[in-house]
Amino acid sequence: MTKALIVIDVQNDFCPGGALAVSEGDEILPRVNTLMTEFDTVVLTQDWHPADHSSFASQHEGGAPFTQVHMEYGLQTLWPDHCVQGSKGAEFHPDLAVDRAQLIIRKGFRRGVDSYSAFFENDHKTPTGLAGYLRDRGVEDLTFVGLATDFCVAWSALDAAKLGFRATVIEGACRAIDLDGSLQEAHSEMRSAGVKLEA
Numbered sequence: 001m002t003k004a005l006i007v008i009d010v011q012n013d014f015c016p017g018g019a020l021a022v023s024e025g026d027e028i029l030p031r032v033n034t035l036m037t038e039f040d041t042v043v044l045t046q047d048w049h050p051a052d053h054s055s056f057a058s059q060h061e062g063g064a065p066f067t068q069v070h071m072e073y074g075l076q077t078l079w080p081d082h083c084v085q086g087s088k089g090a091e092f093h094p095d096l097a098v099d100r101a102q103l104i105i106r107k108g109f110r111r112g113v114d115s116y117s118a119f120f121e122n123d124h125k126t127p128t129g130l131a132g133y134l135r136d137r138g139v140e141d142l143t144f145v146g147l148a149t150d151f152c153v154a155w156s157a158l159d160a161a162k163l164g165f166r167a168t169v170i171e172g173a174c175r176a177i178d179l180d181g182s183l184q185e186a187h188s189e190m191r192s193a194g195v196k197l198e199a
């Protein structure tokens, strides 16, 4: 058993009607659910912020969603309040076949640092523990699907490649936020890092 499916942030707040809705985010569900039956190892990630999380524009005086601020660890995009711990918006989409998953990695739970990647917080240093889990289980080959292509999916796939895993993103089972060219940038970064992009 050497491959795993990593399902990124298929949560209510990233689907239409949610606080940080990704256009057509819910359309990936049938494909994601089918893929989940094709992998022995399935991991979900869940964006999981305290109500006063520092990535929320509401926590910055005069801060507007979708602008950037300098944090100690680098540039950080400000977002509308989303995926607050225990809220409806933080729950997985009700149609996601969550029973297939063996591990749920929650991320972004520290007030002062965001966490897009399933492997490291946005300081690029603090591990989530996922790499150790996968290595302990002999997993070498990772396939990524979910939301959003240009943020949490891309950052996860890039870290996976850096950590020495084989990484594939199935774009048809992802949707993007596409903020100021972020999707194009994510594509070129993933290509140069050796992440395989499939339709």
Ligand code: VGL
Residues within 6 Å of the ligand: 008, 009, 014, 047, 079, 116, 147, 148, 149, 150, 151, 152, 153
């Ligand atoms: C995400 C922005 C903020 C994502 C999470 O899942 O791509 N994007 N938090």
Ligand code: ZN
Residues within 6 Å of the ligand: 047, 048, 049, 055, 079, 082, 083, 108
């Ligand atoms: Zn978030």
